[in-house]
Structures are given as structure tokens and as C-alpha cells.
Amino acid sequence: MKSLIKIAGLFVLVVSVSSCKNDLKPNYQYMPNMYESVAYETYAESDAFNSPTGLKGKEGQIPAEGSIKRGFEPYEYPNTTAGYDAAKANLKSPLDSTGVDAKKAEELYTIYCSICHGEAGDGKGKLVKQEKFLGVPAYKDRPVTEGSIYHVITYGLNSMGSHANQLSSKERWMVTSHVLKLRNQ
Template identity: 70%
Template structure:
């Protein structure tokens, strides 16, 4: 008798548990958007940042007017021939020449500049020797100053691109000082 009671209890429990499951109408979910999120196509347009101003998805991504990113130091000379000439004449290094770590400046120069300009600054780097770039100047042939070198590192010149994203302001001035040292040795 006890075994019949136990068997009927187990069968009744199984029937009651399985009778609650309904695939066509699932149970309640806490925060259903997390379980069944909307699928977005990669790189498709989104209305997430649409604004009444008509900026079509850009307003939420634009920084507030008059702000600059953390650690950014504005550069006062524009990317024009006049700006280059002004930087060449007026721009001076804020670093103390006696405290510049020339070993670090040489490392930075060898990483970013020597591939084209050569380790001696003679314009005969590996890419020039292979014929990938032509017309890379020898520092001795150019009328350059620390300010003009820093300006070119900031904005680039001719086929040379900007290195402002790779080098911070102090590193750019260190490389400019090292370039002037190389120029004096040629």
C-alpha cells in the first residue's frame, strides 16, 4: 500500500510540473529585453542618437563646445605654409636643453623617423634604399629649426604624415632636439 501511495505521489508531482510548461506562452520573465534583445545588423544606421536639430545620429557623439580631451595641449600654429614659417621663426622648445634625455630621444627617432631619414639623418633610411620613398631630405641640406621640426612632426609635410598621435608634446620636442643634434653632426 505504501508503494502504491509513493508511486502515485511521484506520478502526480511529475504531471503537475509538466502541465505548467507551455511553449506557445512562456512564463513571465524578469526584464525580458535582456533575454530576447533586438538584433541589430552590424554597421547599420541607428536612430539611437537622432536629435531634433537634424544632426542625424551625431549629437550624442559630439563633445561639448569649447572642450578639449584630457592631456591634449593645443598647438598655436596652423597647418599652412604661413604657420610653418611662423613656427620656424618663433617656436621654441619648452624643454630645458640640459635635461633632455638624448638616449630616449634617439630611441624615439629610431622608432619613428630613421626608417625614412636614416639613423644619421642623411635621408638614407631603409625605405629610401629600397626605393619605396624618394626625395627624403638630408638634414644638413635644409634650413630647419627646432620649431620647424616640431611643426612637421605635428602636421607632416609632403609625403610625411603627422606623428602627433604617436608622440606626445614632450616627445615631439625631444625628437626635434635630437634632429638638431644630428644636423650639427653631419
């Protein structure tokens, strides 16, 4: 009797499992696009990203108006001669003497600046000696201030490019303090 109950139970289990699957009449799919996604031809034009704004689907890539990225500190001086003069006259370092890591500042200067400006800030770096760049000034020959150095590191000047992407605001201020130290030696 027990074996008959086991066989009947097994039969009911097989029938119930096999009745759920029918290839001729597939079951209802709750999210069919996840199972059978629309096939797009690679590099073909598609209407999927057309929008009434005319941005062709790029509105998801554009940041919200007025937003700034995390960790970004706005710099209010423009990249103009007037902005340089204003920064030279008014801009002061927010770091105090304890906020500047002299060893780290020297390392950053060596990595980013000494190739042109030289280890001593004399304008005789490796690229200048090889005559790749000419006219790199020595710091002692120029009337520079904290603000002017920071502004030039941020935006670049003449042949020097901007280092704002490589150095954070704090690191630029540390390099500024090291340049002033080299200037005063």
C-alpha cells in the same frame, strides 16, 4: 508540543513563501524595462535615437563645444605654409637641457624617423635605399630650426605624414632636439 510548534512554523513559512509567487498575477515590477527590455531587430531602423536636433542620437558622442581632451596641448600654428614659416621663425622648445632624455629621444628617432631619414640624419634610410621614397633630405642640407622641425613632425610635409598621433608633444620636442643634434654633427 515542541514538534507541533515546529510543524506549525514550517507550515507558516511555506505558505508565506508560496503566496508571494503567482504566475497568473505577476507582482509589481519596479523597473520593468530592466527585466523585459524592448527587443530591437539587429541593423533595423529605430526611432529610439531620433532627436529634434536631427543628429539621430549622436549628440551623446559629440564632445561639448570648446572642450579639449585630457592631456591635449593646443598647437596654435595652422597647417599652412604661413604657419610653417611662423613656427620656423618663432617657435622654441619648452624643454630645457635637463628635460630632454637623450637616450629616449634617440630611441624615438630610431623608431619613427630613421627608416626614411637614416640613423645619421643623412636622408639615406632603409626605405630610401630600397627606393620606396625618393628625395628625403639630409638635415645638414636644410635651414631648419626647432620650430620648423616640430611643425613638420606635428603636421607632416610632402611625403612625410603627421606623427602627432604617435608622439606626444614632449616626445616631439625630444625628437626635435635629437634631429638638431644630428644636424650639428
